[in-house]
Amino acid sequence: MDIKLRNKLYDRGFYIIGLCVTLIGIVVLLTLLIDVTLDGLSRLGWQFLTHYPSRKPYEAGVLSAWVGTVWIAVLTLLIAFPLGMSAATFLEEYSKKNWFMGLIEINIANLSAVPSIIYGLLGLELFVRGMNMERSVISGALTLAILILPLIIISTREAIRAIPSTIREASYALGATKWQTVRNQILPAAMPSILTGTILAISRAIGEASPLIMIGALTYVAFLPTSPISSEFPYISFKGLFDPFTVLPIQIFNWVSRPQKGFWEDAAAGIIVLLIIVFFMNGIATYLRYRYEKRVRW
Numbered sequence: 001m002d003i004k005l006r007n008k009l010y011d012r013g014f015y016i017i018g019l020c021v022t023l024i025g026i027v028v029l030l031t032l033l034i035d036v037t038l039d040g041l042s043r044l045g046w047q048f049l050t051h052y053p054s055r056k057p058y059e060a061g062v063l064s065a066w067v068g069t070v071w072i073a074v075l076t077l078l079i080a081f082p083l084g085m086s087a088a089t090f091l092e093e094y095s096k097k098n099w100f101m102g103l104i105e106i107n108i109a110n111l112s113a114v115p116s117i118i119y120g121l122l123g124l125e126l127f128v129r130g131m132n133m134e135r136s137v138i139s140g141a142l143t144l145a146i147l148i149l150p151l152i153i154i155s156t157r158e159a160i161r162a163i164p165s166t167i168r169e170a171s172y173a174l175g176a177t178k179w180q181t182v183r184n185q186i187l188p189a190a191m192p193s194i195l196t197g198t199i200l201a202i203s204r205a206i207g208e209a210s211p212l213i214m215i216g217a218l219t220y221v222a223f224l225p226t227s228p229i230s231s232e233f234p235y236i237s238f239k240g241l242f243d244p245f246t247v248l249p250i251q252i253f254n255w256v257s258r259p260q261k262g263f264w265e266d267a268a269a270g271i272i273v274l275l276i277i278v279f280f281m282n283g284i285a286t287y288l289r290y291r292y293e294k295r296v297r298w
Contacts, residue, residue, distance in 0.1 A: 155197020
């Protein structure tokens with residue numbers, strides 16, 4: 001057989017296999033989404049979003065769960081994003097290449113593959129017991145922050161590494177210092193890719209249940225964390241950071257474990273709410289990425 005013809009057959013075969021695998025994933029995902037939507041759409045409504053959990057399935061709501069999810073997601077992002085980006089910038093732009101830095105890089109790569117329940121045990125021992133933060137919102141946010149920190153560091157390093165060296169050389173040629181080059185040229189150019197990695201990391205954090213179960217997040221919460229906005233000076237309250245909480249994955253897990261069919265419908269509706277929150281936060285990050293992509297052109 002002619003070599004060119006054989007290579008074309010190989011290319012065509014790889015194309016067909018890749019297309020089939022992609023279609024299988026899409027079909028499975030659509031099947032799951034359709035099944036969840038059909039089961040939970042009847043329960044989804046204003047009452048479901050504004051009521052607390054109940055022993056009666058058709059009176060139960062997800063108010064405390066979705067508010068807790070938003071609290072945890074925002075705090076996790078505020079903690080993990082600056083730490084991860086700073087660590088990646090240091091490792092890629094400032095650190096010297098030696099055995100110690102090599103050891104750190106290997107550990108970061110290994111930590112990204114550690115099961116999430118291990119981070120839950122770490123959070124239980126370090127934040128809940130060691131630092132006496134109890135089973136609070138801040139404990140959950142810190143636990144999820146260290147869970148996604150390796151992912152943000154790795155994606156940020158890859159984004160910085162992809163910036164052409166000519167950008168750095170041009171900045172140095174104009175008299176800029178290293179910090180000015182990193183701050184004004186490298187990070188803005190890498191920000192679209194950094195935000196892409198952050199989107200994937202925060203999406204994983206929002207869907208995690210096992211680390212929060214390990215630190216003792218509650219399965220039944222009939223109250224909300226204290227609002228961060230206060231009516232008294234200085235008009236900001238941090239009391240809510242130390243309040244107990246629950247999140248949608250834990251609430252969904254609790255409902256799925258119930259034998260009544262009504263709770264299964266509640267769980268399906270909770271999954272829809274969780275997906276909406278994930279899509280909303282991803283949409284914000286995607287918009288910011290688009291803005292940076294428009295500003296950065298080389």
